[in-house]
Amino acid sequence: MQIKGLIFNIQKYSIHDGPGIRTLVFVKGCPLRCLWCCNPEGQTPQPEIMYYRNLCVSCGMCTKVCPRGASVFRDNSVVYNRELCTSCGACVRVCPTGARKLVGKYVTVDEVLSEVLKDMKFYVRSGGGLTVGGGEPLTQHEFVKELLRRAKEYAIHTAVETSLYAGPHIVKEVLRHTDYLFVDIKHVDPTKHLELTGVSNELILSNIRYVLSESLVDVSSFVIRIPIIPSVNDDYGSLRGIAEFIRSLKHEVSVELLPYHELGKHKYEALGREYALSNPIWKVFIPSKEYLESISKFLTSLGVKLVST
Amino acid sequence: MASYSLSKLVNEFYKNVMMFKPSLCHERAMILTESYRTSEGLPQIIRRAKAIREVLEGMSVYILKGELIVGNQASRPKAAPLFPEFSISFLVNELNEIPRRPFDSFDVGVEVKNVIDKISTYWFGKTHEDRVTYLISLVLPDEALRSFNINSFVLNDVIYAGVRKASGDGHIIPNYQTLLRLGFPGILKNVEDEISKLDLTDTQSFKKALFLEAVRIVYEGVLSFIKRYYVLAREMADGDVDDDWRDELLRIAEVCSNLLIGPPKTFREALQLIWFAHLILQIESNGHSVSLGRSDQYLYPYYEADVREGRITKEEALELIKCFLIKMNTLNKVRPWSETRYKSGYPLFMTITLGGQTPDGQDATNELTYLFLDALAEVKLPQPTIVLRVHSKTPEKLLVHAVKVLIRHGGGLPAFFSDEVIIPALMNMGITVYEAREYAIAGCSEAVIPGKSLSFTGGVCYFNLLKLLEITLNDGCNPRNDLCLFNTTREIDELRSVDELIEEFKNQLAFYTKFIVPLTSITSATDADLNPTPFASSLMDHRIELGLDISEGGGPNNKYSHTIIQGHGIANVANSLYVIEELVFREKLLTLKEFREILLSNWGGVRGKELRKLALNIPKYGNDVDDVDRYAKIISKLFYDEVMKYRPLRGAVFGLSLQGLTANVPEGEATGATPDGRLSGEALADNVSPHPGTDRNGVTAILKSVSKVDHSLFINGNILNIRFHPSVLTDGFGGIDEGKVLRFVKMLETFLIDLKGFQVQFNIVSAEVLREAQKEPLKHANLVVKVAGYSAYFTSLDRKLQDQIILRTEHLL
């Protein structure tokens, strides 16, 4: 039996996730809970239902097919109870408006690979390939490793987007078949990191040193990304901390900024969750061009090599 | 000349042109009719030549402030001249409606009404339309005739033959290299030489003499026309004008006087000469798709010499090209309403081809390639269509530049064509590789050899392939009129597989295809009888030596020529067949007959709704799913095989195309619900694009699906429309993102070079902007979009078409 993985999307013509034109496979499940996450549907390690209330016309089709009583009629409108739902997908198939979406699908490596191979000619022309992101690819390291290994058999360039929040042996295994690596640094202070992402960063930072010192990927194919979340993690003290950490690495690594955006905000509601940064205490905002330029200048002045990929 | 004042003048010219709204002009119709009245009894080609000469001598000429290139088609910019010799009835019947049309309307002044009143009785029964209608009624069998809509020229909702109902032939690219070398005086001299060399023992010599005499007469008109601008420019220069403008007027006079005595010597003279030729083609006949060919190639020697000799700077050349492009937007054409619906947005399909290869296979890019692209980006107008030929040696730098122009222009230009598909396809027709490398695009996507191919649109026919499937599913009957022109061999319930259904489809296709022979021949023959085009003929290779008008066809040109037959709805047919395969033959959810009933009820009832949802969820063409895409390949090949059994009247071959202009809207109206989930009356997918909204796997998947059709069979071109949100090429702040542009270029190269796609074009505009434009058309009057093979002002389009463009899946990241 082939090993299966849980993924929630395969996106062709991805142009932000490594060199050239790429196919991006989104692995579902992540140990972190970054407050600003724009793919919250990639966090839990099971399939789940997204329910877009704004698209629902209360036709009741879902209530008729739901085997669990998770979708029921109450006072002329549909009530969806996530606790009871087993994500069987019956409602998704009948919903006429697309208000229900099932995220997460168990797939074999072969299935993913055959989709990835379809764009081979685009990779060859553009120097692109496969990127595995998520979610957190390392949560399904066996599946991911196998997928990458098989892709390498076809000489496809491979990239991974990860938090490196995993044991070093797992990191090492996955990187054996990885040509290009993106790692986020969201904060250097462990307590603050815990507050913003739900986990401490010690493992992440030590893995970064480990990857570089063992040359698990070439340093020219290693990019550290810093999400810039205005007034959440981007005060000059925090940025200086990140810069100092980067400078302390024995290699000159490329750094890319990921400006905050709110394109994933609406998904929280569909998942029945709160978007934490909506709380005014955070004072978050979408950064302007000038704002980002001044952060870039600041980081550059601290000796950080900024790139845009 | 100082480029500062030049760009100021060109700007002023631009503003002057933009002030005008489309209108009708009475002058041509009036002068032409007067001439025809006095020439009764003379040979037709001579009557025609005299009439054109008199129009050129009698119509008004004007020079707008700021224009560096002169010559006008009618009494005002954007005024359409009238061609009563093609159709008088639509002018009479629709004149009051024309200003009130929901799109493609024209102002109609009182002179126009008076003139039409005066001339209509003369023309009744004498026009191209009258003749064609008469001949069709003679030839078509009764049953077919009953299904033939005499107003719109549609045969049983399947074949549309109305393209040429009220219009001339067009669809040529003159040999501008020859024209530039000889000038009008040189060509006239050739004509006179041929006359002096006539072989008395040749039984056709009288015919040759007639043709040559006609050309000579028209050229008298051509030279007087140019002279009139010379005189006018001198007069205006003597008037009260500012110094910059006076200088330019004197230059205009000088340019015109040089063109009266010989070939052009400078870049400016060359451009002016091309403009006169292009313009007079639009006055001689109203056939559209008269295209410019490889302007960056034939103009380059003049540009290069001027720069070398210090006669011109790059900036000045840019201003001249801009002016040339703006001039294109002063031309106009009015069509009957029934035809307008098939091509809304005032298109003239005038195309300039850039880049590509030299005859010996080297990359042909030069400085003018870039200058034309820059001019395009600066003027941001819908006309002309500018296309770039792409091959394996096209410099990356040029493609990057072109993609940036695409962003700056914003209206879908340039479009991109593949040398790797088109050159071999032309060679399959027996054209040598050297000649094939000289191809250029005429109209939307027709690959022709400038000066050689007579595109012979004769009677273009459009096939609604989806309607044909609907008729097949109804055992050969059209549910809209209950006429059964050709019964299927088996009842639908006897069919055991999609292959058997395709077999029946093929029988229907074979039956209907036969009609293209009379429908095209009749139009072609009528052209030759009633409306030969001596001026156009004089600009094409071989015609002067042959002494034969291009409307007669024949001669060496046949090898290069192809009469256009288009097939529409390929995406919907493929999707429908796959849905049938899944629901009827694999899952056995219902019988084909039950399916037909549901379609006839337009997916009515609970069952209908449920089935439609299932049908919509089955993968569609455009997602790189082989099981669906194979049907697009099979059906397009069937279409090719059927049509290729026949030959058009004037020799040459039929040349196929899967492009569809805006026909998808009216053709959709004539087609009931179809198995792909389409509702009755809904527009078809445009061209070879996926059906709007069904492409859910990203742009590479679309390109892959489209590339599965064998494009080398379609010499008249296939068009793929893709709409991107601007963010695909820009950074988060609207600036151009170099990395994204480069990836975009690589995507283009993969499609055109590796996957052998014929053509692709892009609209880089968000759905929000388009919706805003629908709400506030005035604010967005300048918003240009790529429609089919042409661009047009978005707000000038059929509302249904606007909706379709918005529905085109927006690709973002």
Ligand code: SF4
């Ligand atoms: S996914 Fe299944 S269990 Fe959950 S609401 Fe839908 S039908 Fe009910």
Ligand code: SF4
């Ligand atoms: S089936 Fe869809 S639209 Fe109907 S009530 Fe359920 S969620 Fe709403």
